[in-house]
Amino acid sequence: MIYLVGGPPRCGKTTLAKQMSKKFRLPWISTDTLENVAGAYWTKEELIKNRPYSELRRRDGDKSNDTFYEKYSAKKIISVLKGQSLPIFKAIEMVAVCEITDGNDYIIEGYHITPDTANRLVKKYGEEKVKVIFLTKQNAVKFARDVKKSSTPNDWLLVLTKKKETFLKVGKMIAEYSKYFEIEAKKYGFKVFNMDNNFFKQISKAIDYLK
Template sequence: MSRRKIILIGGMPTVGKSTIAARVAKRLDLPWISTDQIRTLMMTTANKQDYPLLFNADGHTAESYLTTYTADEIATQEIQQADEIWSTIRHFIDSDWVWRDGFVLEGINITPSLVAETYGGNEDIKAVFLSDSDTERTRTVVYTRGLFGPPHETPDALKEKEIEWTHLFDRTIREQIEKTGLPLVEIEKTERDVDRVLIALGHS
């Protein structure tokens, strides 16, 4: 019986995790899914008292959410939300009835600290984290695609806050990478990105 091949891809918002995950999955002939989908499913069944950070944006528009919290608070909430829902994500990863040959799972809720603590030394589960230190590339994504909602619904001043918290989140991921030694790939938004991610995962 062949071993399951599980690939975890984490990193900052706007870096292109979904795009990379889809291309990696195609190259490795695996299905892929996002933690966004797991989180959305959780929100239909979970108790708000048990998972308060899962529902931290409830009742907010993108504008009111970005007005209520500072960039640092938003980045911190995202890291804390990952901790809060990790048990559910871990259950998904560990369940052998989920795509028995393996899969690619990407999302903001996958952090180096959680992966290292849970799966350090597990040769069947490989993780890589994506980063983009180019603020202008982040700005382009936020202004053209949006982050918490359609860009036309968010004032430009608040778009700048979105950019700020995104890079604060990235800084935390980099700090965790330094402690855990897990691979980090600096994304260039070129065709080379997928090859570099596969190399970081141990695939040529």
């Protein structure tokens, strides 16, 4: 079984993958890793085209989240994140088909996994081979308040943010992005778990649903 875990950044996908991996001794990979592997084979022109979010951040020359979220709207940021997710489909499919062929269980997580991407894989390989969930967050205020609890080493959001108001802007972007995932997931009949409250309880519920 291939377990696909999608949703906006900062919604618990990696936490779920790590816990599920530890509990059931399953291998997992992040689509961020797949993007970096694919990027090693892209030309400079392809890198610019296939990574619009990364290119937007690089172009400004200022890594600060404060500057980035001051300059760009949530709509713009979501747009480039969506654009950056598309070129990774083939890499996601390649991992999935290799593990399906070998009869292995495997977890793939990341924002690159959209409801449309997941649906394409389910239609091609079957529900008995691919299982899908999405994690979302809608409470921007709670997100901004809780973000400092992160235990991720060198967390990009904490390291590159100085202003409190930026955390709220990031939270609002994630809430808006979550709406997209929830609407599209409903279209295809995929299960969505809201992670605003009882985070670790929701992680456990999501894992139970997948297994």
